[in-house]
Amino acid sequence: MQTVPSSEYDMAEQQHRHLRPLLVAALAPVLLIGCTGQTPKGTPVDVTLKDFSISPSTQTIGTGEVLLRASNLAPITHEFIVVRTDLPADRLPIGPDGLSVNEDWLSSMGEIEETPPGWTGMLSLTLPPGHYVFFCNLEGHYLGGMHAALQVTA
Amino acid sequence: MTRSERTTALLSPGALHLDRRIGPIVAIYLVIVTVIVGYDARLISEQRGSALVINVAGRQRGLAERYEKDVILATNGVQADPSDDEDQLLTNADALLHGGEVIAVQGTENEIWIRPAGADPLMVDKVAEAQRLISELIVAGNQLAKLRPDDPGYATALQDLRVTGAQVTSVSNDLVGVLTERAESSFRRLVSMAIAVGILGAIAAVAMGLLIRRAAARSVSQFRTLVHHASDLITVVDATGTIVYQSPSIQRLVGLGPDDLAGSNYLDLLVEEDAPHVRSLFADVVAAPQTTFTAEYRVRHADGSSRHVESIVSNMIDDPTVNGLVLNTRDVTDRKSLQEELAHQAFHDSLTDLSNRAVFRDRIEHALARGERNEGRLAVLLLDLDGFKTVNDSLGHDAGDQLLIAVAKRLQFQGRSSDTVARIGGDEFGILLEDDADESRARALADRALAAFAVPFEVRGREVFIRASIGIALSVPGHSETDELIRNADTAMYAAKAAGKGRYEFFRPFMHTRALERFEVQADLERALSRGEFVVHYQPIIDFETGEARGVEALVRWNHPTRGLLGPLEFISVAEETGAIVPLGAWVLGEACRQAAAWRAEHAAAANLWVSVNLSTRQLLEADLVTQVRDVLAASGLPPSALTLELTEGSLMQDVEETVRKLRALKDLGVRLAIDDFGTGSSSLGYLQRFPIDTLKIDKSFVDGIAADDSEDPALVRAIVQMAATLNLDTIAEGIEGSEQLNELLSAGCRSGQGYLFARPLQADALEAFLDTADEAGSVDARTV
Numbered sequence: 001m002q003t004v005p006s007s008e009y010d011m012a013e014q015q016h017r018h019l020r021p022l023l024v025a026a027l028a029p030v031l032l033i034g035c036t037g038q039t040p041k042g043t044p045v046d047v048t049l050k051d052f053s054i055s056p057s058t059q060t061i062g063t064g065e066v067l068l069r070a071s072n073l074a075p076i077t078h079e080f081i082v083v084r085t086d087l088p089a090d091r092l093p094i095g096p097d098g099l100s101v102n103e104d105w106l107s108s109m110g111e112i113e114e115t116p117p118g119w120t121g122m123l124s125l126t127l128p129p130g131h132y133v134f135f136c137n138l139e140g141h142y143l144g145g146m147h148a149a150l151q152v153t154a
Numbered sequence: 155m156t157r158s159e160r161t162t163a164l165l166s167p168g169a170l171h172l173d174r175r176i177g178p179i180v181a182i183y184l185v186i187v188t189v190i191v192g193y194d195a196r197l198i199s200e201q202r203g204s205a206l207v208i209n210v211a212g213r214q215r216g217l218a219e220r221y222e223k224d225v226i227l228a229t230n231g232v233q234a235d236p237s238d239d240e241d242q243l244l245t246n247a248d249a250l251l252h253g254g255e256v257i258a259v260q261g262t263e264n265e266i267w268i269r270p271a272g273a274d275p276l277m278v279d280k281v282a283e284a285q286r287l288i289s290e291l292i293v294a295g296n297q298l299a300k301l302r303p304d305d306p307g308y309a310t311a312l313q314d315l316r317v318t319g320a321q322v323t324s325v326s327n328d329l330v331g332v333l334t335e336r337a338e339s340s341f342r343r344l345v346s347m348a349i350a351v352g353i354l355g356a357i358a359a360v361a362m363g364l365l366i367r368r369a370a371a372r373s374v375s376q377f378r379t380l381v382h383h384a385s386d387l388i389t390v391v392d393a394t395g396t397i398v399y400q401s402p403s404i405q406r407l408v409g410l411g412p413d414d415l416a417g418s419n420y421l422d423l424l425v426e427e428d429a430p431h432v433r434s435l436f437a438d439v440v441a442a443p444q445t446t447f448t449a450e451y452r453v454r455h456a457d458g459s460s461r462h463v464e465s466i467v468s469n470m471i472d473d474p475t476v477n478g479l480v481l482n483t484r485d486v487t488d489r490k491s492l493q494e495e496l497a498h499q500a501f502h503d504s505l506t507d508l509s510n511r512a513v514f515r516d517r518i519e520h521a522l523a524r525g526e527r528n529e530g531r532l533a534v535l536l537l538d539l540d541g542f543k544t545v546n547d548s549l550g551h552d553a554g555d556q557l558l559i560a561v562a563k564r565l566q567f568q569g570r571s572s573d574t575v576a577r578i579g580g581d582e583f584g585i586l587l588e589d590d591a592d593e594s595r596a597r598a599l600a601d602r603a604l605a606a607f608a609v610p611f612e613v614r615g616r617e618v619f620i621r622a623s624i625g626i627a628l629s630v631p632g633h634s635e636t637d638e639l640i641r642n643a644d645t646a647m648y649a650a651k652a653a654g655k656g657r658y659e660f661f662r663p664f665m666h667t668r669a670l671e672r673f674e675v676q677a678d679l680e681r682a683l684s685r686g687e688f689v690v691h692y693q694p695i696i697d698f699e700t701g702e703a704r705g706v707e708a709l710v711r712w713n714h715p716t717r718g719l720l721g722p723l724e725f726i727s728v729a730e731e732t733g734a735i736v737p738l739g740a741w742v743l744g745e746a747c748r749q750a751a752a753w754r755a756e757h758a759a760a761a762n763l764w765v766s767v768n769l770s771t772r773q774l775l776e777a778d779l780v781t782q783v784r785d786v787l788a789a790s791g792l793p794p795s796a797l798t799l800e801l802t803e804g805s806l807m808q809d810v811e812e813t814v815r816k817l818r819a820l821k822d823l824g825v826r827l828a829i830d831d832f833g834t835g836s837s838s839l840g841y842l843q844r845f846p847i848d849t850l851k852i853d854k855s856f857v858d859g860i861a862a863d864d865s866e867d868p869a870l871v872r873a874i875v876q877m878a879a880t881l882n883l884d885t886i887a888e889g890i891e892g893s894e895q896l897n898e899l900l901s902a903g904c905r906s907g908q909g910y911l912f913a914r915p916l917q918a919d920a921l922e923a924f925l926d927t928a929d930e931a932g933s934v935d936a937r938t939v
């Protein structure tokens with residue numbers, strides 16, 4: 001397939017196309033959402049994952065169903081975790097290792113465990129109004145800057 | 155492939171069919187296995203590279219942790235130098251990205267060569283990120299190294315170092331994770347490939363097995379069909395001759411089936427006398443492994459008859475699939491009888507079943523050899539049928555063959571059993587008289603042989619009179635040779651023919667000269683007619699009352715270029731044998747008619763002259779004789795009544811019915827017919843009644859003796875003339891040489907004749923003169939009587 005890449009995502013997709021069979025197995029749980037007939041629904045919010053940053057396409061969204069589309073543009077695998085908290089995105093509690101967020105203290109809304117480089121993970125959530133934080137909790141990644149906030153309004 | 159090789163091939167079924175199909179199966183299998191193994195080798199090679207990267211990535215993680223630790227220790231005053239770790243981290247990171255040498259394990263000297271990550275696009279991003287993070291780690295490490303635990307900012311710098319270190323670890327883990335997953339996948343693929351190779355191998359093995367089984371089954375069934383239906387018998391026996399296997403076609407040969415014969419001894423099937431020979435042959439074959447012998451012998455059929463067979467015996471005792479002697483046997487009875495038949499044919503004449511010329515010569519040779527030892531003589535008789543060609547021509551070749559068979563049968567009864575009777579060729583037979591042959595024995599045998607011809611032969615329901623001439627040659631012990639004897643007998647046989655046929659002659663040396671002359675005549679005759687060497691002389695036939703010539707007899711002469719003028723005795727018999735008589739006779743007939751017509755027209759004395767022309771047996775048998783005569787008469791203008799055709803008694807007897815038919819046709823033309831040389835043949839007057847004859851010509855032999863005192867001839871002549879008168883036939887006396895003869899003839903009642911008393915045969919111009927003189931003289935009577 002020799003189509004000209006039309007976006008950064010597409011380019012990544014092109015580059016790592018040959019790995020697809022390998023990754024299908026790893027991503028099966030995520031992709032199942034799309035495969036089981038429950039078409040991901042909700043207002044789409046695109047999120048870009050990089051080393052080491054998370055950038056949502058918007059910081060505010062109306063309540064209801066949200067479809068989070070996390071595209072990993074980094075060369076390594078990342079996580080994508082959504083928690084509802086009133087804490088600022090960079091003030092989440094750190095665990096005893098001093099390198100990752102202590103998730104036990106937070107209420108998780110959902111997560112995409114692993115998104116390999118070049119892939120986009122989907123997460124469909126119904127979000128009540130409130131303050132939400134996205135982050136990657138691999139050691140050193142949150143502290144390296146992989147976090148972002150989303151305000152859901154009524 | 156010989157018969158025995160074929161049998162051997164048949165005994166190893168399937169060998170021929172397998173190669174063709176197993177080849178492609180094995181080839182396809184090998185190609186697939188090669189591709190799979192090649193792919194596996196590539197996977198393994200890749201995984202070896204991945205393992206090295208994993209090794210280095212793990213080492214980088216360890217190095218990063220040690221570096222962190224060393225930096226922290228150093229800031230706390232403990233002796234530690236992080237710069238070594240820095241160098242190694244940077245070297246390894248560069249090697250991971252661009253390829254190169256790294257130290258494999260901490261504290262060891264083992265070096266690892268890493269391939270550049272550029273060969274693997276996925277890895278490039280990761281190792282570049284790792285390199286970037288290591289650089290950041292070293293920056294963070296250097297920042298921290300400038301501070302002391304008490305310094306403000308120390309905690310932040312320490313945190314930075316730890317976070318960056320965690321990120322380095324994270325990237326390394328990611329790298330290792332991906333490579334590990336890849337290794338697992340490769341492993342799964344290797345396992346799949348191995349399973350595929352195994353399955354393919356199993357399929358190929360099963361396919362080959364099935365093919366082998368099918369080919370074997372087919373070959374066995376072909377073998378069975380061949381063996382069952384082959385005209386050749388296949389027998390396997392052990393060293394003692396006990397039958398181990400017998401193909402079913404044995405039934406035809408001995409009347410017993412394979413089941414009846416199982417366990418019995420092959421030698422018991424043989425004709426008793428032949429068994430020892432085959433037994434010793436078996437012993438020879440057993441003594442010489444891998445050899446083949448051929449034997450011919452006879453086997454007994456259950457019905458008591460025996461058959462000739464030929465066996466090719468192969469020693470296959472060493473062949474575990476046969477383990478015995480293989481007999482490939484063929485019924486050669488027909489071939490044997492054919493051989494015997496051919497041998498018989500080689501020595502016998504196929505028509506008469508007498509010995510043939512070759513055997514006849516052979517017997518003479520052997521008899522001569524024996525004669526040399528014991529002074530014995532032998533006689534060779536050559537017998538040739540007189541007028542056989544005439545029979546062949548008139549009645550057909552089948553009739554001729556039947557006649558030859560009948561003659562052969564009669565001849566066989568004439569000699570002793572020790573004598574050899576042979577057909578030399580054509581109508582010529584030979585009889586060899588062995589064991590003290592002498593002239594009297596040969597003479598007796600020749601007499602008996604000639605007597606055998608006295609009774610007519612019955613051929614196709616007709617009676618055929620035929621005679622034979624015999625030549626006899628006696629050997630001179632120690633001086634004769636085969637060819638010479640045969641040639642002499644042949645010469646004598648021709649002499650017998652020349653002397654009048656129906657007789658025998660012993661060879662005399664002077665005959666050679668005569669025979670040679672005969673050959674010359676034969677050769678010259680061919681050309682004489684075309685060269686105009688023949689002339690016709692005319693002998694007047696005188697009316698005793700008037701003395702005038704009533705007619706003339708046309709007599710042919712040969713004006714031979716070297717031998718002078720030859721009379722008919724010198725060449726007519728040869729001309730008859732060769733068939734030259736037919737054109738010659740026709741020429742004489744035409745010439746005589748032309749001449750007679752001319753005389754009648756030109757000479758007053760010849761106004762009513764008729765001409766008498768001799769007709770040979772051969773001419774009489776010509777299918778178109780009547781047409782020929784009619785044409786000649788028309789061409790010459792001679793009235794038919796002025797032509798007399800003279801026939802001999804012998805020629806009339808050849809084919810009586812056909813002759814009568816032709817003579818009637820000639821009579822219908824108006825031609826007159828005469829019997830020449832009457833009284834010399836065997837025909838009776840009564841028999842002659844059947845023919846439409848006008849005239850009898852009394853043979854010279856009667857006229858010769860008519861004037862002698864002690865002769866019976868006057869009475870005979872008188873009887874002939876009277877009988878002829880009764881039958882209303884004219885008579886003409888031949889060969890009148892003296893006036894006493896003429897007087898006797900006149901008193902017997904004969905009214906006309908010819909002879910030197912009146913005139914010799916004259917040339918045409920001389921005859922003209924004779925006619926004119928006679929005319930002038932008034933009558934011959936006045937001059938001669």
